[in-house]
Amino acid sequence: MAVKRGYTDVVTMLLEAKASVQEANCDGWTPLHVATCHGYTLIVRRLLDAGADVDATTTAGDTALHVAARYGHDSIIEMLLACGASTYMYNHTGKTALALVKANTQGALLLEADMVALATEDAHNQQRHDQLVCAARNGDVRETAKLLDAGVCPDDATSSTTALHWAAAKGHAPIVEMLLEAGADTDPVQATDLWTPLMLAAAHGHLAVVESLLRRYASIFLTDAEGNTALLIAATHGATACVERLLQAQADVSATNDAGDTALHVASRGGHSDVVRVLLAAHAPLHAINHAKETALVLAPSHSDVEAILAPLVQSHVGHLIEAVETGDAASVQAYLQAGLPVDLRNKAGRTLLLLAIEKGQTAIVDVLVAAKAPVNQRATDGTSPLSLAAGLGEYRVAETLLQAGADPNTTHREGRALLLVAASDGHEALVQLLMSTAPRPCG
Incomplete structure (x- = not known):
C-alpha cells in the first residue's frame, strides 16, 4: 500500500x-x-x-x-x-x-543501446573463446594462459568440441592441466560421435593426458555413439600404455559395445598383440562372443602374433573342460561354461560334452550341461545320440533328464534300431516303460 x-x-x-x-x-x-x-x-x-x-x-x-x-x-x-x-x-x-x-523515445534508445552492447559483448566473448580453442589446438601454452587469466571460460563454445577436446586429442598435456585448473568440464561430449577428451587421448595414446584426466575423475564409464568406452577405444587403436592405465583405474575389461565386442575382440581384430597380453592379464573374457557369434580368436588375423597367443589358451581351456566333464568336476565345468566356452563343443573324436558325460557315467555333469542348454539331440560324428547312448547303457535317470529337456523319444540307435528295441533287448525294463510312456507306439 x-x-x-x-x-x-x-x-x-x-x-x-x-x-x-x-x-x-x-x-x-x-x-x-x-x-x-x-x-x-x-x-x-x-x-x-x-x-x-x-x-x-x-x-x-x-x-x-x-x-x-x-x-x-x-x-x-x-x-x-x-x-x-x-x-x-x-x-x-x-x-x-x-x-x-514507443519508438524514437529515450527509453527505446536506452533499450536498443543495451541490446547492442550485449550482442557486442557476446561476440567479443565468442571471439576470445575461439582464440582459446585455437591456442589449445596449436599447443600455444603462453596464449592459453593469457586468455584464461583474462577470464575466458574454458567451456564456452558454439561447437561441442571444446578447447579440452583439442588439447587432449593433440596430446598437449600442459594445456590440458591449465584448462582443468581453470575449471574445465572433464567430460564434455562431442555432438556427433559422443567422444569425450578421455576417449580422444586414449585413441591417440596420449598417456600423460589420460593421467591428468583420470586424476580429475574423468568418467571411464561413458560410451560413444557406438557404445565404446575409453578402454575399448584405446584397445582398438593399440594404445597399450593407455589400456594399462585405464585398467588400473578400474575400467570394466568385460564391457561390450553395441556390436557386442569386448576390448579383447577389438584388440584381436586389430592385431594388437601387446594389448591382448595386457587384457588377458586383467582376466578379459577369452571366450566371449559378440553379436556376430565371433570370439577374439576368430577375429585374430591368420598366422599373427595374436593368434599365436590366443589359440593355445583356447585349446588349453577346451582340454581342461573336456577333462572336467570326464572326471565329474562340476565346479570346473560350470566355471568354463560361464567363461564362455560353448556347451556344444566336440572333442577330436567328434563326441559332444553331453555324450562324454553320459559315456563316463557322470550324471551330475549331465545335469549341469542340460541346465546350460546343451543340445540334447546333437549326435556324434558316428551317429550316436545322447538318448540312444543312455538307452544302450541303461541309464534311466539320464534318459529321463534328456526326455524332459526335449530329447526325441523316436530317435534311433546309430545302426537304425529303435531305442525301445535296444532297451528291451538289453533287459532295461524301467527304461522301456519310460520310453513307451513318453512316446507310445507299436513295437515292430
Whole structure:
C-alpha cells in the first residue's frame, strides 16, 4: 500500500524493518512492479538497493522493465538496465520490453543501446573463446594462459568440441592441466560421435593426458555413439600404455559395445598383440562372443602374433573342460561354461560334452550341461545320440533328464534300431516303460 500511494518515507521505514521486497500479489506484481508502474523513481531505487529481483515476472510474464517500457518511464528504464535487467525476456504475449516502448523515445534508445552492447559483448566473448580453442589446438601454452587469466571460460563454445577436446586429442598435456585448473568440464561430449577428451587421448595414446584426466575423475564409464568406452577405444587403436592405465583405474575389461565386442575382440581384430597380453592379464573374457557369434580368436588375423597367443589358451581351456566333464568336476565345468566356452563343443573324436558325460557315467555333469542348454539331440560324428547312448547303457535317470529337456523319444540307435528295441533287448525294463510312456507306439 505504501508503494502504491508513493509514500517514500514509509517505504524506507518498512525496508529498514526488513519488510519483504519480493512478496507478490495474486497477479504476481511485486512492489518493484507497482513502483515502476506509477513512475516512483525514488521508491524503485530504494527497492533495488534492498535487493528486489529486477527480473521477477508477473503472471502475465512482465518484468519491471516491461512495465517501465509500456508506461514510458525512461529514467526507471535506465535504472533497471543499470541493475542488470534483461532486455531479452519475453512476456506471455511474446513481447520484449523494446517491443512495448514507443519508438524514437529515450527509453527505446536506452533499450536498443543495451541490446547492442550485449550482442557486442557476446561476440567479443565468442571471439576470445575461439582464440582459446585455437591456442589449445596449436599447443600455444603462453596464449592459453593469457586468455584464461583474462577470464575466458574454458567451456564456452558454439561447437561441442571444446578447447579440452583439442588439447587432449593433440596430446598437449600442459594445456590440458591449465584448462582443468581453470575449471574445465572433464567430460564434455562431442555432438556427433559422443567422444569425450578421455576417449580422444586414449585413441591417440596420449598417456600423460589420460593421467591428468583420470586424476580429475574423468568418467571411464561413458560410451560413444557406438557404445565404446575409453578402454575399448584405446584397445582398438593399440594404445597399450593407455589400456594399462585405464585398467588400473578400474575400467570394466568385460564391457561390450553395441556390436557386442569386448576390448579383447577389438584388440584381436586389430592385431594388437601387446594389448591382448595386457587384457588377458586383467582376466578379459577369452571366450566371449559378440553379436556376430565371433570370439577374439576368430577375429585374430591368420598366422599373427595374436593368434599365436590366443589359440593355445583356447585349446588349453577346451582340454581342461573336456577333462572336467570326464572326471565329474562340476565346479570346473560350470566355471568354463560361464567363461564362455560353448556347451556344444566336440572333442577330436567328434563326441559332444553331453555324450562324454553320459559315456563316463557322470550324471551330475549331465545335469549341469542340460541346465546350460546343451543340445540334447546333437549326435556324434558316428551317429550316436545322447538318448540312444543312455538307452544302450541303461541309464534311466539320464534318459529321463534328456526326455524332459526335449530329447526325441523316436530317435534311433546309430545302426537304425529303435531305442525301445535296444532297451528291451538289453533287459532295461524301467527304461522301456519310460520310453513307451513318453512316446507310445507299436513295437515292430
